Amino acid sequence: MATKAFPSTPVGRRGRYVIVAILLATLLIGSAITLFPLEVFAIKDEAKRAEDLIKIAQKAESRVQALIDVVKSNNTIIEKIIDIGLNESFYGNITVFEEGSELLDKAEAAFSAESYGEAMQNATLAMEKFRDAFRGICTILQEAGFEEIEVEGRLIILGEAEGRPEYQAQGLLVAMNRCLERIEVLNNTLKSLSKDDIEEIQEVLYNAYLCLNISKAKELLSEPGHVAEVAHNLTLANRLMNQAHLMVKAMASAKCEERMERFMLRIEERIRRMIGNLSKTDLDEMAGLMGFRNIGEFQKALRGFLEEARERYKMGKIGEALGRLKLVERRIGEFTRLFEARQLPESEQEEGHLSLEVSVTKEVQKNFVTLKITVKNTGDVSIVFPNAAFGLIIEKKVANGNGGQDVWKPFYTPVSAQVLVTLDPREAREIAIKIQKPPEGIYRAVAHGWSKVSMEPVVAYSEEFSLP
Numbered sequence: 001m002a003t004k005a006f007p008s009t010p011v012g013r014r015g016r017y018v019i020v021a022i023l024l025a026t027l028l029i030g031s032a033i034t035l036f037p038l039e040v041f042a043i044k045d046e047a048k049r050a051e052d053l054i055k056i057a058q059k060a061e062s063r064v065q066a067l068i069d070v071v072k073s074n075n076t077i078i079e080k081i082i083d084i085g086l087n088e089s090f091y092g093n094i095t096v097f098e099e100g101s102e103l104l105d106k107a108e109a110a111f112s113a114e115s116y117g118e119a120m121q122n123a124t125l126a127m128e129k130f131r132d133a134f135r136g137i138c139t140i141l142q143e144a145g146f147e148e149i150e151v152e153g154r155l156i157i158l159g160e161a162e163g164r165p166e167y168q169a170q171g172l173l174v175a176m177n178r179c180l181e182r183i184e185v186l187n188n189t190l191k192s193l194s195k196d197d198i199e200e201i202q203e204v205l206y207n208a209y210l211c212l213n214i215s216k217a218k219e220l221l222s223e224p225g226h227v228a229e230v231a232h233n234l235t236l237a238n239r240l241m242n243q244a245h246l247m248v249k250a251m252a253s254a255k256c257e258e259r260m261e262r263f264m265l266r267i268e269e270r271i272r273r274m275i276g277n278l279s280k281t282d283l284d285e286m287a288g289l290m291g292f293r294n295i296g297e298f299q300k301a302l303r304g305f306l307e308e309a310r311e312r313y314k315m316g317k318i319g320e321a322l323g324r325l326k327l328v329e330r331r332i333g334e335f336t337r338l339f340e341a342r343q344l345p346e347s348e349q350e351e352g353h354l355s356l357e358v359s360v361t362k363e364v365q366k367n368f369v370t371l372k373i374t375v376k377n378t379g380d381v382s383i384v385f386p387n388a389a390f391g392l393i394i395e396k397k398v399a400n401g402n403g404g405q406d407v408w409k410p411f412y413t414p415v416s417a418q419v420l421v422t423l424d425p426r427e428a429r430e431i432a433i434k435i436q437k438p439p440e441g442i443y444r445a446v447a448h449g450w451s452k453v454s455m456e457p458v459v460a461y462s463e464e465f466s467l468p
Helices: 015-036 038-074 075-083 087-112 118-142 166-189 195-210 216-221 227-275 280-289 297-312 318-343
Strands: 148-153 154-157 358-366 370-378 384-385 392-397 407-412 422-423 430-434 441-451 458-460 465-467
Touching: 038 087, 038 118, 038 148, 075 087, 087 118, 087 227, 087 422, 118 384, 166 195, 166 216, 195 227, 216 227, 216 297, 227 297, 227 318, 280 297, 280 318, 297 318, 318 370, 358 441, 358 458, 358 465, 370 422, 370 441
Parallel strands: none
Antiparallel strands: 148 154, 358 370, 370 430, 384 422, 384 441, 392 407, 392 441, 441 458, 441 465
């Protein structure tokens, strides 16, 4: 190759400075490449790609969430979905969406930790979940007879939403697993009933179980054209589950009526027993302390509440019936406390130290959380409780809607025998409470009783604990 010659001219001082500057610039650029290789530019590029991918996934999440909200808030759509037996499949797709949201959370956490590769991987997996959930829900809407749906002011033509049946596969499998969990829960409920009463129900549940062969369903869904068959099996299983629930409900209703009658008889007998041990003067005075003119008016009010409970129950208004019974229970509790105070000798009327302690340990199982609650009388006065569960209430901490401090709300009250229970000084007892799949949050146990001497109420709170 020919080399072009330049004239040889002398270089002045200024020219030398220019040459030196160019050489320094070249050396600096070379040093930068040596000291900071292409990794810097690659990292910046990877971070940008991860950030962009997460933004796309966030938009996808928002889009699917909006679709779910529209469907759940429209009673007509929900009724149609239930009518064609795809309600479980719909909620199965919501579970798929929630799995995508969890993956997106992991992607965002990885991005914050500068693990850009992991962030992109999780964001990609999240978008796949969002896609599957979106397509699955669109397919369900189509099968329910809808051709379009408006979401956030934008009309989605369902036939163009890639709502092909094969994308229902994951939602169907999730729905089948949910149905199996429901069967397990109902089976556990049946264990507490008489064997003679549950044989027919167990047969129905077994038939539902046979419809939910997960391995067979996966095999069918791996091939095209079998979604309808799996969906049919799921629909049949859900119908059998509903039948079993109705059978259990009917049985429980009959048992409940028997228990209500026995409860009323016990209440009446309890009142007669207490009234027979006191003079009419004492009884009228006690009734007066409760807001009644005399003991006769108190008895009449109780009979009225019991009769109202019976009538409400016959009308199918179970909640109102239970409300009347709780009112009776509260009034009986007040009367009992006054009665017990009258029975104490005068030498025992002086109040000592009133103190109560509650502690909780928890065991988490697959579908249940078992709370082992110890209630201890740490004072020197006997404490009376309204029931065998020591008047316990499990409370949950919830956000204040007005933006103020969090508040405690009753979450669960254990069912127990309505008999008075006494803890003597330094005595402790334990009760186990089983709660089915409690929502995640902060809880505490609260025991309620009163002094056997002065009737002064006492309340004790456990330390806060998290569930599940």
